Amino acid sequence: MSDFKAPLRDIQYVMWELLGYEQHYQSLPGGEEASPDVVNAVIEEGAKFCENVLAPLNAVGDREGCQWDDGEVKTPTGFKEAYQQYVEAGWPSMCHHVEYGGQGLPQSLGTILSEMVGSANWSWGMYPGLSHGAMNTIEAHGTEEQKAHYLTKLVEGSWTGTMCLTEPHCGTDLGMLRTKAEPNADGSYSITGTKIFISAGEHDMAENIVHIVLARLPDAPAGTKGISLFIVPKVNVNADGGLGDRNQVKCGSLEHKMGIHGNSTCVMNFDGAKGFLIGPPNKGLNCMFTFMNTARVGTALQGLAHAEVGFQKSLEYARDRLQMRSLSGPKNPDGPADPIIVHPDVRRMLLTQKALAEGARMMIYFTAQQVDIVDRAEDEEARKAADELLGFMTPIAKAFVTETGFEAANLGLQCFGGHGYISEWGMEQNVRDARISMLYEGTTGIQALDLLGRKVLMTNGESLKRFTKIVHKFCKANEGNAAVSEFVEPLTAINKEWGDLTMHIGMLAMENPDEVGAASVDFLMYSGYATLGYFWALAAADAQAKLDAGATDAAFYEAKLKTARFYFKRILPRTRGLVETIKAGAGSLMEMDTEHFAF
Numbered sequence: 001m002s003d004f005k006a007p008l009r010d011i012q013y014v015m016w017e018l019l020g021y022e023q024h025y026q027s028l029p030g031g032e033e034a035s036p037d038v039v040n041a042v043i044e045e046g047a048k049f050c051e052n053v054l055a056p057l058n059a060v061g062d063r064e065g066c067q068w069d070d071g072e073v074k075t076p077t078g079f080k081e082a083y084q085q086y087v088e089a090g091w092p093s094m095c096h097h098v099e100y101g102g103q104g105l106p107q108s109l110g111t112i113l114s115e116m117v118g119s120a121n122w123s124w125g126m127y128p129g130l131s132h133g134a135m136n137t138i139e140a141h142g143t144e145e146q147k148a149h150y151l152t153k154l155v156e157g158s159w160t161g162t163m164c165l166t167e168p169h170c171g172t173d174l175g176m177l178r179t180k181a182e183p184n185a186d187g188s189y190s191i192t193g194t195k196i197f198i199s200a201g202e203h204d205m206a207e208n209i210v211h212i213v214l215a216r217l218p219d220a221p222a223g224t225k226g227i228s229l230f231i232v233p234k235v236n237v238n239a240d241g242g243l244g245d246r247n248q249v250k251c252g253s254l255e256h257k258m259g260i261h262g263n264s265t266c267v268m269n270f271d272g273a274k275g276f277l278i279g280p281p282n283k284g285l286n287c288m289f290t291f292m293n294t295a296r297v298g299t300a301l302q303g304l305a306h307a308e309v310g311f312q313k314s315l316e317y318a319r320d321r322l323q324m325r326s327l328s329g330p331k332n333p334d335g336p337a338d339p340i341i342v343h344p345d346v347r348r349m350l351l352t353q354k355a356l357a358e359g360a361r362m363m364i365y366f367t368a369q370q371v372d373i374v375d376r377a378e379d380e381e382a383r384k385a386a387d388e389l390l391g392f393m394t395p396i397a398k399a400f401v402t403e404t405g406f407e408a409a410n411l412g413l414q415c416f417g418g419h420g421y422i423s424e425w426g427m428e429q430n431v432r433d434a435r436i437s438m439l440y441e442g443t444t445g446i447q448a449l450d451l452l453g454r455k456v457l458m459t460n461g462e463s464l465k466r467f468t469k470i471v472h473k474f475c476k477a478n479e480g481n482a483a484v485s486e487f488v489e490p491l492t493a494i495n496k497e498w499g500d501l502t503m504h505i506g507m508l509a510m511e512n513p514d515e516v517g518a519a520s521v522d523f524l525m526y527s528g529y530a531t532l533g534y535f536w537a538l539a540a541a542d543a544q545a546k547l548d549a550g551a552t553d554a555a556f557y558e559a560k561l562k563t564a565r566f567y568f569k570r571i572l573p574r575t576r577g578l579v580e581t582i583k584a585g586a587g588s589l590m591e592m593d594t595e596h597f598a599f
Contacts, residue, residue: 004055004309006047006116009556010358012040014365015112018542024369028376030104039109042094046113049089050120053082058121061262062429066203071250073202073264079124083157083205092128092157096135100147101155107375108368114298115361118305122433123262127160127200133295134161134212138231141279141287149237150210159208163288163295164195164232164268172446174214174285175223181215181230181275191215191232191275194252194267197440201266202234202251208243209234211268213275214284221282229284230275249273259432293394297371299441300364300397303405306434307357310412313427314353318346318415340415348570349411355536355567356404362535363401367393385466392455392463393531399447400528402437409434448520451527457509457516461502471495471534474541483544487537487568494530494575501526501582508585518586526578533572540564 015021016036025031025039057078064076086092095110096102110132117125135154138146153159170176179193191213195201202209211232220226236244252267279287318341322332326342340346370393373386413420413427420427438444455463475492478484505523508515543560551557 004051004058004120005312006043006050006119007308007312007361008044008047010361011043011112011115013556014361015039017546018362018539019365019369021108021365021369024372025106028106028372029378030376031106031372034105034109042105042109043112043116045089046091046116049085049091050116053085054117054120054124057082057124057262059426059429061121061123062259062433063261065261066254066264068251068254071202071252073204073251073254073266075127075203075205075264076262079127079262080205082124083127086128087157092131093155096155097139100139100151106372108365108372111297111301111364111368111371115301115304115308115364118301119308121262122302122305123260126260126263127203127205128157129298130163130200130295131157131159131161132298133163134210137163137212137229137287138210138278141229142231143278146231146276146278149241150231150233153208153241154210158206159210160200160203160206161210161212162198162201164198164201164211164213165288166197167194168196172442174227177214177216177227179213179215179270181217181228181277183217184274187276189215189217189230189275189277191230191249191270191273193270195270196267197255198266198268199263199440201264201268203264207235208237211249212278212288213270214288215275217281224285226282227284228281229278229287231278232270232273232275236274247273258435259429260436293390295441296394296398296447297364297367299437300360300367300401302434302437303401303403304357304360304364305405306430306437307353307360307405307408309430310409310427311350311353311357313425313430314412314415315341315350317419317425318350321416323417346415349415351563351566352571353408353411355563355571356408356532358539358563359532359535359567360401360405362539363393363531364397366535367397388463389466392451392467395442395447395451395455396524396527396531398441399438399444399451399524400531402434403444403525404528406431406434406438444524445521448524449517452505452520452523453516456502456523457506461499461506464499464502467531468495468498471530474534474538478537478541481541483548484537484541487533487540487564490568490572491533491537494533494572497575497579498527498530501579504583512586514586514590518589519582522578522582526575526582529572529575529578532567536564536567 022036025034060078061076067074093102095105095107098104131154135151138151154161165174167177181189181191183189213230213232214227215230216226217228232249233247234249236247238244248271250269252269255265257265319339321340322335322337323340324337326338331338331342370386370390374383374390377383409431413431416425416427419425472495475488478488505515505519539560543557546557547554
């Protein structure tokens with residue numbers, strides 16, 4: 001089996017041809033530096049690092065895991081050295097502002113690099129990945145002194161970052177957290193409490209770790225309105241920016257996990273650790289959403305990464321593995337059997353992986369464009385519109401892409417038959433690593449409530465309309481195009497039905513709020529399939545136009561067109577069942593008494 005290969009042709013197609021990244025970058029202040037030549041060079045160099053350095057360490061990390069010894073954590077063989085190469089090449093600073101040592105390139109370029117890093121080695125990629133959220137949080141909410149002390153080192157990559165939210169007694173319900181922050185005479189705070197599930201909480205890859213921690217001030221109101229946010233470094237920082245003594249924060253243990261063994265998931269004990277308030281008192285959850293939204297888009301990439309890896313490996317296996325004869329006659333008459341890629345069910349699995357992976361790439365790169373606009377655009381209205389669209393897209397990308405990414409990873413394993421269950425092929429690791437993606441940064445159910453409750457119903461459908469108007473405009477522009485009517489007509493119907501379903505749920509919810517929870521996950525999955533329907537229709541129309549114009553790379557565009565056709569015939573119809581379950585309402589879910597579940 002070959003190692004991971006970055007899908008450069010498809011990455012560059014989605015950027016330059018489908019989503020117009022050249023014009024997008026030119027519209028951003030400072031974006032003129034991100035020319036196609038520069039960006040392609042960056043991506044191609046990143047691909048080499050991912051293929052040659054990170055991918056060979058993926059199985060190593062899974063096999064060795066991290067080692068804990070009295071609060072210190074040693075990462076798997078080669079991880080530390082790979083991180084040093086990553087820092088020396090300037091990758092951590094690529095998409096951060098120049099005043100803090102960054103290179104000033106758009107954030108979407110970092111998303112594209114993160115896709116390749118995550119596909120090559122998700123466990124390793126989480127170490128620098130968490131740092132970007134810490135950087136964004138400090139840049140958005142920190143003081144100038146905090147930026148000088150912490151942000152520059154994080155951008156440089158010599159320090160890494162984490163976010164510390166969850167505690168043993170509370171997961172998503174952060175209103176229950178108990179970690180305390182007592183004020184000190186020097187203006188700092190004494191942080192005491194225990195945090196769990198802290199990815200990259202302790203390791204040997206960087207000289208300091210900057211923890212972004214949620215805690216309560218002594219006079220804080222109860223619930224989520226009484227949460228503040230703090231910077232708590234592993235090693236205290238002196239006034240001159242140099243490192244001082246070790247802070248009172250320590251890794252109590254490593255979690256024993258199903259997957260991503262190469263990343264240290266820690267129990268972190270804060271025993272009067274020195275911390276510094278970031279943002280206003282009791283507004284910590286608002287500030288932390290800067291970090292959490294960064295992490296949610298990053299987690300969407302995990303779904304894409306595992307779908308891509310599963311597809312690459314199972315495609316190569318299906319081309320080589322000989323089993324049985326084709327039902328329509330031998331396709332390899334000189335051999336003992338035909339390659340399994342000729343069998344319809346294997347093609348179903350391969351095409352599902354391909355459609356979900358390439359569709360997710362389109363969705364995430366579109367979402368990344370909105371991040372750029374929010375971060376860089378000079379026009380206030382453009383930033384506001386992009387921020388609202390980003391808010392709508394984020395829960396769909398995070399939850400739908402991780403759900404379908406896990407499905408694709410499972411199908412990749414299934415293509416191998418019994419060999420998929422054996423560790424040497426790497427398919428069972430891909431499935432184990434993928435499973436966490438639907439849990440952290442807000443489970444699928446939490447994302448679904450956010451989408452349907454906060455983003456759609458609480459805005460009276462306005463956030464949904466921001467996206468459905470884009471779809472409507474595309475459908476109107478192509479309604480007379482017979483070559484793509486097989487995509488435009490069903491997409492038009494789905495786009496209308498999407499709004500009708502929203503109104504249906506909203507009317508029921510006025511009588512019974514449980515209707516929102518009952519419909520939310522199905523509504524999110526419907527939204528995901530509808531969104532991917534738009535992007536596949538967009539790709540189909542683009543591919544057809546390229547073929548009509550006599551494109552030299554005809555095979556690539558024909559594959560796009562045929563994959564779009566598969567999506568519309570075989571995957572988009574899943575929305576029919578979702579309509580039925582959405583309309584079934586809360587009754588069948590809520591009518592049973594709690595004690596009856598045991599029978």
